[in-house]
Amino acid sequence: MKKVIALVLFVAFTSMSFAQKNEIKAIEKALKNSNFSDAKSAASAAEALIGNMDDKTKAKFYFLKAQALYANGAGTDANIDEAISSLESLKDLESKMGKLKYTQQANEMTSSMLNSFLTKANNAFSNKNYKIAAKGFEKAYKMSPKDTIYLYYAASSAVTDQDYDAALDYYLQLKNMGFRGEQMNYYATNKETGVEESFSDKASRDFSVKAKLHMDPRDEKSEPKTAEIVKNIALIYVSQGEDEKALAAMTDARKENPDDLGLLLSEANVHLKMGNRDKFKVLMEEATTKDPNNAELQYNLGVLAAEGGNVEASKKYYEKAISIDPNYVDAYNNLAVAILSEEATIVEQMNALGTSAADNRKYDELKEEKAQLYRDAIPYLEKVLELKSSNIDTAKTLMNIYSVLGEMDKMKAMKAKIEQIQSAANGN
CATH class of the missing domain: 3.30.1490 (Dna Ligase; domain 1)
Incomplete structure (x- = not known):
């Protein structure tokens, strides 16, 4: 009985070995005829038998499989990734075997593939096809992991393509490996x-x-690229709405970029988005010390102060913005709005008065205060209209103010201005 079992096992093993050789030959034949579709199918069939292959046959299989999947550069992205993996498996196996029968050919194939990927990636980048460029540089990195600069190029291409998910993956890999990119x-x-x-x-x-x-x-x-990498990680998290991750990344980014105003402002905006208004204000004020002649920073601080109910502070910020940029139309507009915002308090006081002689005198005083608000706001509103002549809301506000102040000639002129703006908007 033992002899029968041994015979059955021997026959089974011989059949398995025969099947392996047939599948390997099928891959070779298809490759010889450049029939990569059949070669791929044969490689898939042989894959099922790999557990029973000896190391020598397995090494040959890995090499043939890589060629079948690569298809002289015509393979899909997934096929090429698998081809790269197969070549790595071959090199690892033969290194352990101590017999490099196919490794030299694999290295030549790797070199050819690498040059092909780099050529295609560089051409794609030059032609502004950044998605293809990113994929090409990524594959070049997989072929030659020691050349980490290729992964950096992949990240830069993906960012330019606005494929932020891919770019984030590349940048995180670079950060985790301690990439500096100096050359x-x-x-x-x-x-x-x-x-x-x-x-x-x-x-x-x-x-x-x-x-x-x-x-x-x-x-x-060259300068190290670490600062750029951590900064882009933070900004990508911001764009994805990952606020907590963004703030954590920005802590790293600002250590690398202590004087980067754009990064500071990005962090401030994340805090504002999260409702951390006090932190936003602190960072904005820090930004103004770094860039005191930035009108937009002063304007944003004015907006923040106005939203917090500090009208006088908002006026000072808007005035500072205007002193830096005399054509900052939004600053003129918001300064006028800040001035006129005090009208509501005056009107409330007027409505609360009685009919006594004292109340009547107080009423007249408040009426004059209100009129003075209008007169104070007029120069800024007129400047808005000068800088942006099609601003119909400003024109209507001025027309109403002129009417209240009894300046009828100016009111009529502004009414005509409004009609002109409306006519232009209607294409007449």
Whole structure:
């Protein structure tokens, strides 16, 4: 009985080995005829038998499978990713075996694939097809993981394409691996033109200097890209509404970019979005110390003060914005609104008065205060209309103010202005 069992097992093993060889031959035959579809199918069939393959057969299978999936560059993204993985499996296996039968061919194939990916990625980037560029640089990185700069190029391409999910994945990989991205740049001055030029590598630069075509060679190390990476991670989280993650990333980003005004403002806006108005104000005031001549910062602080009910502070901020940028139309408009916002309090006081002589005198005083508010607001409203002549709301406000103040000629002129704006809007 034992002999029968042994015979059955031997026959089964022989059949399995025969099937493996047939599938491997099928892959080879299809590849020889550049029939990548059949080669892929045969590789899939052989995959089911891989658990019973010896290491020598398995190594050959990995190599053939990679060729079938790559299809001379015509494979799908998923196929090519699998081809890269298959080549890595081959190299790992033969390294453990201590016999590199297919590794040299695999390295040649890897080099060819890498050059193909880089060429396609660079061409796609030049043609502003950033999505394809990102995929190409990502594949180049997978082919050559030591060249982490390719992953950085993939991230930059994805950001330009506004594919923020992909870009975030790339940037997080770069951050977690401690990528800095510094590189040495090589320069020399063209003797004929006197213009300094850059070279792709030191050898080319040194050769040109030796040939007396260039002079004054110098090397310069580029700035690390860590600051850019953490900043972009934070900003992507902001765009995705991941406020808590954004703030955590911004803590890292601001350590790398302590003087980056844009990042500071982004953090301030996240706090405002989350309702942290006090923190928003602190950061905005910090921003004004970093950039005191930024009219927009002053304007935003004015808006914040107005929303907080501090009218006098808002006026000062708007006035500061105008002093920096005399054509800041929104600052003029909001300054007029801030002035006129006090009208409601005056009207409330007037309505609360009685009919006594004292109340009548107080009424007249309040009426004059209200009229003075109008007169104070007029110059700013007129400036708004000067800078933005089609602003019909400002024109209507001015017409009403002129009417209340009894300045009938100005009121009629503004009425005509409103009709002109409306006619233009209607295409007449």
